[in-house]
Amino acid sequence: MTKKQLPLDELSGAIGRILGLLLTEEKVDQAVQNLSLAIKESVPGTIGAGVSILDSQARRTSTGFTDSIVEQADHLQYELGQGPCLTSWAFEESVLLDDVRTDTRWPEWSAAVSALPIRSVISAPLMANGHSIGAIKVYASEPSVFDTAAVSLMELFASPAATLLSHIQSAETPKRISEGLQTALHSRDMVNRACGILMERHKITHERALQQLILQSRNKDQSLQEVSAELVAGIPADRN
Known part of the structure; x- marks a missing residue:
């Protein structure tokens, strides 16, 4: 499958639109939902996208997703304790998965999502103040849809988005930040x-x-x- 890259002006516009959505948002749950929708529209080849804010035990405190397929795939990751999103969050690095059916890194999760129309995955950590507070991810229905350019694009979205999300969450629920996010650093x-x-x-x-x-x-x-x-x-x- 031919991979498409966003032109520079289109990329700048996409990043600006994502930041604009987050800058006007006051609730973290709505912010992560807006972010997931914007990422789906901005990353070529994507059929669905999701955003997760995680606590210190890798449990979601806030989550956003574009559709039920992403919701199911994400739920299975956190239920099983394995998957590209958790790996990205824990090791603070992006994860590229070319084909769910042949990759052997997360066997239980790969088997669990085998019935879903998911083959390719990118997950990038949300890094705020040098620490991972969660992850963003995109899914595609065909193998090898994403490449390193798409990974770089996700990282471009993730960096400023994480900073804004951490500010929104901090302003919204100081207790949750002090007890949850701070211990997750x-x-x-x-x-x-x-x-x-x-x-x-x-x-x-x-x-x-x-x-x-x-x-x-x-x-x-x-x-x-x-x-x-x-x-x-x-x-x-x-x-x-």
Whole structure:
């Protein structure tokens, strides 16, 4: 499939429109919904888009999606504790998935969405003040629809959007920010180190190690950073 890139003037207009939507918004839930709709219209080849703000246990505090397909695909990620969006959020880097049916990084999630018209995925972290507060993602119905140019486009949208979303959320619910978002400001290096320990100990993949950390975080009601730090420090945080 031929990949289309936005002309510079069209790109500038798309970014400006997205920022304009967020600048006029006062509620984070409506802001993430507006952002998901704008991203779908701006990224070529996209059939659906979503936005998630996450707490320290990788649970969504706010979410926006363009349709039921995105809603189902996202729900399955957070239910299973694995998927491109969670990986993007935890490791603070963009994830490009060429084909859900052949990629082996998230086997349970890939199997769960096999009945949905989803083949290609991009997920980019929402980085505010140097930390990941969530992720944006787009889906396509054919394999290999997205490329590195599309990843760069998503990152262009994500950077200013994250700053504005964090301001909206902070102004809207100071308690949620202090108790949720602040504890989610985890260290990518710490999470990576903890994943490395689990990979070596159990001979598992990077993504499987992350899934274990996320599930432990939820079970223990601790942040992903706290679980990772305990493991790195030698405390057996990987026990069920």
